[in-house]
Structures are given as structure tokens and as C-alpha cells.
Amino acid sequence: MILLAQYLKANRIGLLVWTLAHMTLILMVAASATAIETQTDYLFRAFSEWMPRGLQSFLGLAPGMSKIDSYIQAKTGALLSLTLPIYATLLAAGVVTREVDSGTADFLLALPTRRRDIMLSRWVGMCLNLAALAVTSWGAVVLGLKAKGLTGSFYGYFWMCINWFLLAVAIGSINLAASVWIDDYSSGVRILLAVVVGLFFVDLGMRIADLPYAARFFNPFSHYDPAYAIKNGGMPAGSVLTLLFMSAASLIVAVKKFDEKQIET
Amino acid sequence: MAHANVIELHRFGHLYRNGRGVREVDLEVRKGEIFGFLGPNGAGKTTLIRTMMGFLRPTTGSGKILGLDVVKDNLDIRKRVGYLPGEPVMYDWLTGRGNISLAMEVRGLKNGGRLRELAERLEADLDRKVKSLSKGNRQKIALLNAMVHDPELLILDEPTSGLDPLAQETVRAILVEEKARGKTVFMSSHDLYEVEAVADRVGIIRDGVLVAVDEISNLKKQRVKYVSIELRTPIEEIQLPPGSRVLRKDRAKLHLSYTGEVAVLLDWLSTCKPVDLTVADPPLEEVFRSFYDQEVRS
Numbered sequence: 001m002i003l004l005a006q007y008l009k010a011n012r013i014g015l016l017v018w019t020l021a022h023m024t025l026i027l028m029v030a031a032s033a034t035a036i037e038t039q040t041d042y043l044f045r046a047f048s049e050w051m052p053r054g055l056q057s058f059l060g061l062a063p064g065m066s067k068i069d070s071y072i073q074a075k076t077g078a079l080l081s082l083t084l085p086i087y088a089t090l091l092a093a094g095v096v097t098r099e100v101d102s103g104t105a106d107f108l109l110a111l112p113t114r115r116r117d118i119m120l121s122r123w124v125g126m127c128l129n130l131a132a133l134a135v136t137s138w139g140a141v142v143l144g145l146k147a148k149g150l151t152g153s154f155y156g157y158f159w160m161c162i163n164w165f166l167l168a169v170a171i172g173s174i175n176l177a178a179s180v181w182i183d184d185y186s187s188g189v190r191i192l193l194a195v196v197v198g199l200f201f202v203d204l205g206m207r208i209a210d211l212p213y214a215a216r217f218f219n220p221f222s223h224y225d226p227a228y229a230i231k232n233g234g235m236p237a238g239s240v241l242t243l244l245f246m247s248a249a250s251l252i253v254a255v256k257k258f259d260e261k262q263i264e265t
Numbered sequence: 266m267a268h269a270n271v272i273e274l275h276r277f278g279h280l281y282r283n284g285r286g287v288r289e290v291d292l293e294v295r296k297g298e299i300f301g302f303l304g305p306n307g308a309g310k311t312t313l314i315r316t317m318m319g320f321l322r323p324t325t326g327s328g329k330i331l332g333l334d335v336v337k338d339n340l341d342i343r344k345r346v347g348y349l350p351g352e353p354v355m356y357d358w359l360t361g362r363g364n365i366s367l368a369m370e371v372r373g374l375k376n377g378g379r380l381r382e383l384a385e386r387l388e389a390d391l392d393r394k395v396k397s398l399s400k401g402n403r404q405k406i407a408l409l410n411a412m413v414h415d416p417e418l419l420i421l422d423e424p425t426s427g428l429d430p431l432a433q434e435t436v437r438a439i440l441v442e443e444k445a446r447g448k449t450v451f452m453s454s455h456d457l458y459e460v461e462a463v464a465d466r467v468g469i470i471r472d473g474v475l476v477a478v479d480e481i482s483n484l485k486k487q488r489v490k491y492v493s494i495e496l497r498t499p500i501e502e503i504q505l506p507p508g509s510r511v512l513r514k515d516r517a518k519l520h521l522s523y524t525g526e527v528a529v530l531l532d533w534l535s536t537c538k539p540v541d542l543t544v545a546d547p548p549l550e551e552v553f554r555s556f557y558d559q560e561v562r563s
Contacts, residue, residue: 002370010358103354107364107410109320111371112344263320264281265311265351 003113003121008128011091015129018087022133023140029075030144033068052210068152069230072141077160077226082200084137084164085221088130088172089196093179093189095122096258101185105263116255119176123251126172134165156230163235166243167224171196173250174220180257183264220246271296271418271449272317276326277335278473279316287313287473289325294451294466299444301464301481302453309473310453311351314422318348331417344372347416351423351453353407357396361406364395365413372414380413386435400427408436412443419443421452425459437463490523490530495541506533 065073096119099105108118138161142154175192182188203221216222223239272294280286287309294300304310315321317328319339328335330342355364365380384391389405390398398406404427411419424440425433440450440463454460460467461481468478495518496503505511508525517540523530534542 002367006367010356103350103352104356106320106350106353107355107368110318110343110348110350111368112340113371114340260322262322263315265315 001121003108003118004125007122007125011094011125011129014090015132019133019136022083023136026076026137026140027144027147030072030141031147033071033145033148033150052208055204055208065227065231066152068145068150069156072145072152072157073160073226073230076137076141077230081164081167081221081224081226082197084130084133084168085171085196085200086193087133088126088168089175089192090189091126091129092172092175093182093185093192095119095126095176095179096254096261097179097182097188098185100183100263101188109263115259115261119251119255119258123173123176123254126176127169130165130168130172134161134168137161137164153230153233155233159229159232159234160226163224163226163229163239166235166240166247167220170220170223170243170246170250171199173247173254177250177254177257180254180261217242269296270294270329271331272300272451273329274317274326275328277313277316277323277328278325279312279321280324280473281312285309285473286324287316287470290470290475292468292475292478294449296449297444297447298465299440299450299452299463301460301467302451302470303455303457303460303467304453304470305455308470310455310470311422312473313470314351314420314451314453318346318420319343345417347411347414347419347421349407349411349419349421349424351426353403353410355395355403355406355410358394360392360394361389361398361402361409362391364406365391365410368410369413374414377413379415380409383409383412383439386439387432401429401432404428405432412439417448419448419450419452421450423454424452425454425456433459490527491520491543491545492523492530493518493520493541493543493545494534494537494539495519496537496539498537503537506530 096105099108109115138158141152141157145152175196178192178195179188182191199219200221203216203219206216206219206222213222220243223243225236225239229235270293272292274290274292276289276291278287278289280288290313302310302313312321316323317330317335319335319342322336331345333342335342355361356367359367362380369377380391383389387405387408389409390402391406391409393402395403395406404425408421408424411421419440421440425436428436437459440452443450444465450463452460452464464481466478466480469476491512492509497517500514500517500519503519505521506523506525506529508529509521509523511519511521513520530544
């Protein structure tokens, strides 16, 4: 608990900045719902007929959704689906790589605490940070729409945020495991962010190519389906289990490898 | 159970992938002594300390600290040891007190321990953020952090690095007092004066190999003598004995270090017919150099 409290305290400014920026952006998007939606609707719909199904769904143009839901999914669900994983990546890189690079790892590891406790407290802290960002994002969507007197599938948006959160936790955990091998913080962040952005575009490319879900299985972004979450108020069980499995497996690797890690000067 | 040896290393070492590191160190540090660990930069002092502390895993041998296995019981060792890293880094966004409080909370200490007393003696600024402190003040905070829980063993990597002379003197005094309180101190340094001033025994490491371990007084007496000799004959005509090295020449006076049998030195002196002569134990620096500078000897 002491280590968790210290971690949350250390990251409070970052969380505040990210939350405020995220909320502001989402509030602006949600509060602009009618204006933008009426202006772009015709163009989007015209193009969407030639789009692959996967891309239609990703951009909020899947059939059977209300215009508001489509808009929210397109503007927040798809476009902002990168922000939470990027935040998760920055948090993950800060756990081992930054502490080793800056030398504060020596301070912690000289104390009578197990390395696994350090790693687990950081992982829980990362999840709490991501949960706070996901929940405030959902709140911003609801507030933004309500401010304009609009209504949408609020319960569905909540599940979209849960899907966001699970995706970010999985990506954060994978990066946490990867970061145990990286001792240089600045290059570590660049590498991990490049991988995350790369995975995002690989998934997008596969969706455009209309490849089946099974072919995209190992990419965490493939288990993010805001259209499904909004329409059904839930997530496919397979996606939930896969993201949870990716998170747990990565965490186990991270703990084991950190336990064995040689902390050089 | 009380152990006579606080540190016991047997063929203990850590080699990096490039082959550098520390090779098969055999070392015992006794309870209640100050052990100085000497060596130039890159000799392996910090690697040995980091391996003892569990930051690195030993690639050879085994080690015990306070009777506990260095690898298996590392958590218990860290409860009873105070450690000062060679380049101490703390959380910049916290004050010195904040960093120490965090460490104390993890150690399960409720009160301030010896913080107030030691901070006053070291004149440490506890209430400024670490990022705004000078190197010397950070070193003081790190020293406090290592000592505040009153550990049985202090493992200090260059404890006076970055401190002003007065603070260095205070640290040395504190270490001697710790020894008087029955604590053991293992300190690395490249400052010979410092080790000479406080340590009971010294270990000298060279290229990852522990080349000597002895009491300071023995080490100084062991082989090297400091000879000042005034001669009638021109210095250039003098044939120096094997194992000697000229330290300084001024007019008719020759200052040299001599390593070898005393009888050989006496024989040589008798042939020189000196006007004046001083034979003394050398400063530790000269002993130290004799381990590193062998090829310079005439």
C-alpha cells in the first residue's frame, strides 16, 4: 500500500493533465454533436457504402446505430482509441525503465521490499490511473451530450469505455513486460510508442482488408469494438477474456523478469 | 545467533557479458570493524557492493551477510543493512525528509529513528526538494537514509563523495562512533586518507581481483618502506637496489620507496654510506601504488 500510494502521488500531476486534456477534448466533441454530425453526415454516409465492414464499424458507420451513437463512436471511440493505450505505454515505461535509467531503482531496491511487490503496486497504480481516465472520459461524453440536450446510448458508451480500459491495461501490461529489457528511458518510450502506434495501424489495415477476427487475434487493438459495445451494452466474452489473458500473462512475465533483472549502474 | 563475521564471501563474483566485473572474491569482514575497500575507478568496487546488495546476481561463488545468504535471504539482509549507493539518486519531487519518510514507512518504522540527531550533525537540509539540492546535500540525505534505521551493517559506496571537508570529517567521526556502538562498516573509497583515518582493515581490488586484505598497520609495514637518504656521492652514480622506486630527488637527498627484504635494504644502505637517513612506514598511498604501479619500479 505504501508503494502504491507513493506511485499514485508521483503520477498525480500527469494523471490530472491527461484527464483534463482528455475530458476537454471529449466534452468539445460531444458538445459539438449536432453541428458536426449534420455537416459531415452526408459525406460520410456516401463514402461508407464502399468501405469494408470492419472499417465501417471502426468509424461508427455500422448499420443499425443512431446518428448520435455513430457520431460518438466515430469521434471518440475510434479516434481517441489511441490516447488511452499511449497513456498506458507512458505509465508502463515509467515503472522499470525510468526508475532504472534515473537511478531511483537503487533507492527502492535497497529497501526491504520484494521486487514483485514493487511491480504489482505499480501495475495496480497504472490500472487505477487508466480507470480514472476511462471513467472521466465516459462522464465527459455524457456531460457533453446532455449539455446539448441530446441523448444517446449512455450505457453503451460506458461499455465502450470499459473496452477502452481493458485494451489500455493489456497494452500497458505488454509494454510493462517489454520495458523490463529496456534500461534507457527516452529510447524505451520511443520504441514502445512506435510499437503501439504500429499495432494500431496494422489492426486498422487488417480491418480495411476485411480480414477475419481470428486473423487479427494476437493484436490487442482487434479486441476493441466500440460499435459492439454501444449497440449491445457489453463486450464479446472472447474479447474480454483475451484482453484479460494478455494482461495477466504479461504481468506474470513482467514480475518474473523484473525479479531476475540485473540492475547495473 | 551472533556471527563473528558479518560479511563472508567465498569465490564470490559477478562477471558482465563483456568479461569485466569481479572475480572470485574471498573476503571476511568482522563484526564491529570498519573495513575499507580500496581501488581506482572501474576496479570493481561498486560491482561487488551491488552484487552483495542483490542488485546483481553472483555469477560465481556464494556470500553471506549477517549470516544470511546473499541471494536467498536478500530481503532479510536489506532489513538489517544500511546502504549508500555510489551515485545516490532519490525522488526529485520529494523533499529529503519525504524520501527518508518513504523509506522508513517501507521499513515499518513509525518514529523518526536517528534522523534528527544525524541531520543536525551533518547539517542536512531535509525540507527542500531533492531536485534543488547540491550534490553534497543529496549525499547527506542519502547517508541519513542509510543510517536512520540504525542498521547493524553499513555498506557505503564512496560515503564522502561530494562532501565538503568539514562534512567529510563529520562523516568519518560518525563512522568511528558507529563502530564504537558495535556496528560494522564496509566502505568503498578511492580516498586513501579517508580509509587510513577510519578503517581497521583494508581490501584492495584491482581489475576485479581482490589483491590484498590486511590490517592497515600491517599493510603499511608489510613490504613497502619509505626511505629518505642524504648522500655524499652524486645521486646519479648510485645503483638503486631492486624493488626501489624514486619518488623525489632534491639536491643530495633521495626519497624512494622500497619493496622487499629489509636485509637487502640494509646491505644497500651500508654500501651508500649515507650522511642522513630516515626509514619510515609509507603513507597508504604508496602501499596502494605498489599494487598498481609495479611496472614502474626499477
